[in-house]
Amino acid sequence: xxxxxxxxxxxxxxxxxxxxxxxxxxxxxxxxxxxxxxxxxxxxxxxxxxxxxxxxxxxxxxxxxxxxxxxxxxxxxxxxxxxxxxxxxxxxxxxxxxxxxxxxxxxxxxxxxxxxxxxxxxxxxxxxxxxxxxxxxxxxxxxxxxxxxxxxxxxxxxxxxxxxxxxxxxxxxxxxxxxxxxxxxxxxxxxxxxxxxxxxxxxxxxxxxxxxxxxxxxxxxxxxxxxxxxxxxxxxxxxxxxxxxxxxxxxxxxxxxxxxxxxxxxxxxxxxxxxxxxxxxxxx
Amino acid sequence: xxxxxxxxxxxxxxxxxxxxxxxxxxxxxxxxxxxxxxxxxxxxxxxxxxxxxxxxxxxxxxxxxxxxxxxxxxxxxxxxxxxxxxxxxxxxxxxxxxxxxxxxxxxxxxxxxxxxxxxxxxxxxxxxxxxxxxxxxxxxxxxxxxxxxxxxxxxxxxxxxxxxxxxxxxxxxxxxxxxxxxxxxxxxxxxxxxxxxxxxxxxxxxxxxxxxxxxxxxxxxxxxxxxxxxxxxxxxxxxxxxxxxxxxxxxxxxxxxxxxxxxxxxxxxxxxxxxxxxxxxxxxxxxxxxxxxxxxxxxxxxxxxxxxxxxxxxxxxxxxxxxxxxxxxxxxxxxx
Numbered sequence: 197x198x199x200x201x202x203x204x205x206x207x208x209x210x211x212x213x214x215x216x217x218x219x220x221x222x223x224x225x226x227x228x229x230x231x232x233x234x235x236x237x238x239x240x241x242x243x244x245x246x247x248x249x250x251x252x253x254x255x256x257x258x259x260x261x262x263x264x265x266x267x268x269x270x271x272x273x274x275x276x277x278x279x280x281x282x283x284x285x286x287x288x289x290x291x292x293x294x295x296x297x298x299x300x301x302x303x304x305x306x307x308x309x310x311x312x313x314x315x316x317x318x319x320x321x322x323x324x325x326x327x328x329x330x331x332x333x334x335x336x337x338x339x340x341x342x343x344x345x346x347x348x349x350x351x352x353x354x355x356x357x358x359x360x361x362x363x364x365x366x367x368x369x370x371x372x373x374x375x376x377x378x379x380x381x382x383x384x385x386x387x388x389x390x391x392x393x394x395x396x397x398x399x400x401x402x403x404x405x406x407x408x409x410x411x412x413x414x415x416x417x418x419x420x421x422x423x424x425x426x427x428x429x430x431x432x433x434x435x436x437x438x439x440x441x442x443x444x445x446x447x448x449x450x451x452x453x454x455x456x457x458x459x460x461x462x463x464x465x466x467x468x469x470x471x472x473x474x475x476x477x478x479x480x
Numbered sequence: 481x482x483x484x485x486x487x488x489x490x491x492x493x494x495x496x497x498x499x500x501x502x503x504x505x506x507x508x509x510x511x512x513x514x515x516x517x518x519x520x521x522x523x524x525x526x527x528x529x530x531x532x533x534x535x536x537x538x539x540x541x542x543x544x545x546x547x548x549x550x551x552x553x554x555x556x557x558x559x560x561x562x563x564x565x566x567x568x569x570x571x572x573x574x575x576x577x578x579x580x581x582x583x584x585x586x587x588x589x590x591x592x593x594x595x596x597x598x599x600x601x602x603x604x605x606x607x608x609x610x611x612x613x614x615x616x617x618x619x620x621x622x623x624x625x626x627x628x629x630x631x632x633x634x635x636x637x638x639x640x641x642x643x644x645x646x647x648x649x650x651x652x653x654x655x656x657x658x659x660x661x662x663x664x665x666x667x668x669x670x671x672x673x674x675x676x677x678x679x680x681x682x683x684x685x686x687x688x689x690x691x692x693x694x695x696x697x698x699x700x701x702x703x704x705x706x707x708x709x710x711x712x713x714x715x716x717x718x719x720x721x722x723x724x725x726x727x728x729x730x731x732x733x734x735x736x737x738x739x740x741x742x743x744x745x746x747x748x749x750x751x752x753x754x755x756x757x758x759x760x761x762x763x764x765x766x767x768x769x770x771x772x773x774x775x776x777x778x779x780x781x782x783x784x785x786x787x788x789x790x791x792x793x794x795x796x797x798x799x800x801x802x803x804x805x806x807x808x809x810x811x812x813x814x815x816x
């Protein structure tokens with residue numbers, strides 16, 4: 197665009213308003229988390245005198261002591277969350293790509309009805325069926341078992357939908373045909389030709405699958421009753437309990453530790469994440 | 481797409497590759513859905529109770545739930561909180577999307593703003609809820625600290641007679657609702673903004689060029705071109721937000737456990753409390769789940785119907801009518 201010499205005053209006003217709004221929203225969005233990080237390093241007494249401060253203090257480790265003294269084991273929670281989220285991400289990505297491949301590459305009678313079915317269950321929130329899910333898991337003895345959270349990830353309609361959208365324009369059928377001529381079986385074609393081609397889409401979807409699983413509270417809270425099996429969000433939910441009522445420093449630190457992995461992932465991959473959201477939005 | 485090579489049909493592989501999805505869906509999704517429905521008609525109460533039977537009056541649980549004052553309150557709260565979050569959210573997201581896609585006024589630092597605006601969405605909702613509980617805590621908390629400091633400052637320069645006192649947000653029903661709606665807004669406006677931006681970028685630039693040549697100003701372009709062309713994207717946002725909003729659990733549950741006085745009790749929190757606390761009323765929780773399920777289904781269907789492409793629907797009708805006409809005339813059509 198050519199730069200017009202005499203910019204009209206309307207443009208200046210627009211810019212001032214736009215920047216003011218953006219900066220204001222940025223402050224509102226960042227403020228809670230900045231307070232959280234700074235207060236994680238301050239003692240409860242300091243917080244009680246002035247809860248807002250922009251200067252970090254030196255009580256990080258004493259807060260950590262208070263926190264871990266009271267049955268809060270962030271490392272355990274971290275590993276539990278990591279196991280659940282990693283395996284469910286692998287399941288989601290591999291099998292969703294496989295399902296999308298079935299929908300794109302083959303011409304079968306029930307293909308259209310199957311896709312319609314996927315679009316319908318896209319709308320069903322897991323929460324409304326959770327009572328039956330819990331009772332079923334209890335009956336077969338799978339409460340306190342991570343598999344109850346990992347296996348359902350194999351059928352993830354949202355991911356199938358996005359993988360299909362990505363695959364339709366980017367998967368040339370000729371390559372499959374040449375693979376067949378070379379004598380490769382269908383599974384080999386999928387694993388060795390299709391999967392590598394889908395890597396970019398799989399990576400984006402993997403981030404979302406991982407974060408969604410990492411952040412989920414409802415089902416883990418219902419299923420994982422054993423303290424040793426608690427994931428990070430369940431541990432966070434206990435920070436509000438009476439044992440921490442007056443230990444503000446420890447609460448902020450606990451919150452900080454639980455969101456730290458997500459923050460690290462986000463700042464490393466924010467470009468891909470935002471591009472992924474732009475592709476059509478993902479609701480957690 | 482032809483998938484036949486040397487007369488070999490590959491259709492069966494479509495079925496084979498779909499097996500994992502279908503099997504897992506049947507076991508972990510469809511069966512629990514049916515199971516939940518069935519439990520709604522039974523006397524299944526108490527933790528770890530696996531021996532239940534159907535009620536003599538099958539709809540007893542549904543009746544009890546629909547007469548339950550807390551359930552009605554929770555439904556109202558859910559809708560109120562969703563509306564209080566969605567209207568500012570979509571307004572702000574549209575405004576930001578318009579700013580970020582404006583051709584006449586390029587804004588610097590778009591990448592930075594997008595990263596910051598989206599950030600609250602990716603952070604564990606459970607943590608955000610507890611964080612806000614700490615931020616608004618009474619009498620000592622960051623927000624109250626700010627209120628008192630501002631009050632002292634205003635008092636010093638003689639703008640107000642009395643310095644502000646700490647405010648207990650946790651006993652104020654309206655304040656609690658507003659805060660929950662605000663957290664919901666904060667965690668989702670960035671996401672909605674990014675979806676809308678990509679929607680706007682998908683609109684053909686030719687239309688904008690034509691509007692500019694015709695002398696349309698910024699407002700006209702926005703309301704006459706951007707918004708109508710975004711209809712599908714807006715519908716998508718509305719539906720996903722509605723379904724998500726009606727299931728709102730993490731934030732109201734962890735912020736104040738549905739309090740004060742049930743003012744932030746949402747339907748999902750109600751269902752959880754029925755099933756997993758107190759007397760473990762699984763049957764009533766199931767009935768409540770099914771009511772919510774049906775409600776979500778109806779609302780989505782209504783939204784789809786309202787927002788359906790009327791022009792396209794009319795065209796379809798006209799095409800069908802024309803085809804019927806053509807069939808009547810019969811023979812003539814065969815020549816074409």
